Amino acid sequence: MPGTDSSVPFIRVTGLKKSFGAQKTLQGVDLDICHGETLVLIGPSGEGKSVLLKHIIGLLHPDEGRVELDGVNLCSMTERQLLIARQRMGYLFQNAALFGSLTVAENVAFPLKEAGLRDQKQIADRVHEALDLVELSAHKDKMPVNLSGGMRKRAGIARAIVTRPECILYDEPTAGLDPVVTDVIDHMIQRMQKRFRVTSVVITHDMSSVFRIADRVVMLKNGVVSFNGTPGELRASPEPEIQNFIAGRSGLIA
Ligand SMILES: Nc1ncnc2c1ncn2[C@@H]1O[C@H](COP(=O)(O)OP(=O)(O)O)[C@@H](O)[C@H]1O
Ligand SMILES: [Mg+2]
Known part of the structure; x- marks a missing residue:
């Protein structure tokens, strides 16, 4: 069964x-993501973190190199295989990207309909389950414009998990949120990981989130992976560049 062979990286x-x-945005990125781990992707803005995530779900195609899912190159997949591969992944866009003309519940139902689910009762149950997980059930009939920033992100997470994906990719899930809401979102990411044993890839600039949720940290810099290790190893890194990044220093002030 795909997705269960732990000897092959997911x-x-x-x-x-x-x-x-x-x-030249990505200049030779090598990265393995294992089943069930929470991998946090950090690095300066504009270094290609979002671009990397879009390659992982097959929205962008590499100029060179490859992305394999369970050992199968995404680029060699037929449209149909790619569709099935995409359904194994949930994606939270950088700005949550909810449909403004749909209610929260309709937004969350969208991927199910796209996947071909037609049974209204089944759709309603799955939407309810997803909204319950992110504690948004009480707001299911609201329009996105009437939600706070944190609620919008949670609605985006519900939409990313509603198909019960094996892997969730979060692009800056806590950007622009206050520390308390950030803490709530971090707990939700951990909850998904614990409850469903999903593999998580999280892009963040928030170092407190990094140390809270990461099993492994990867830094993207100058188009390549410049650090790959545990949060402890990140903290202990002798590299001034990494220490500046952790401390939020530009390195411009001596
Ligand atoms: N579809 C695109 N067309 C042209 N340039 C792009 C596109 N997507 C991303 N880029 C560029 O690639 C670089 C990396 O972008 P991005 O992955 O969004 O950075 P970040 O690390 O902040 O997520 C940026 O300079 C961005 O302008
Ligand atoms: Mg980005």
């Missing part, structure tokens, strides 16, 4: 290169 990225025009 996701394997090798030699991934991607340019936009003259701009």
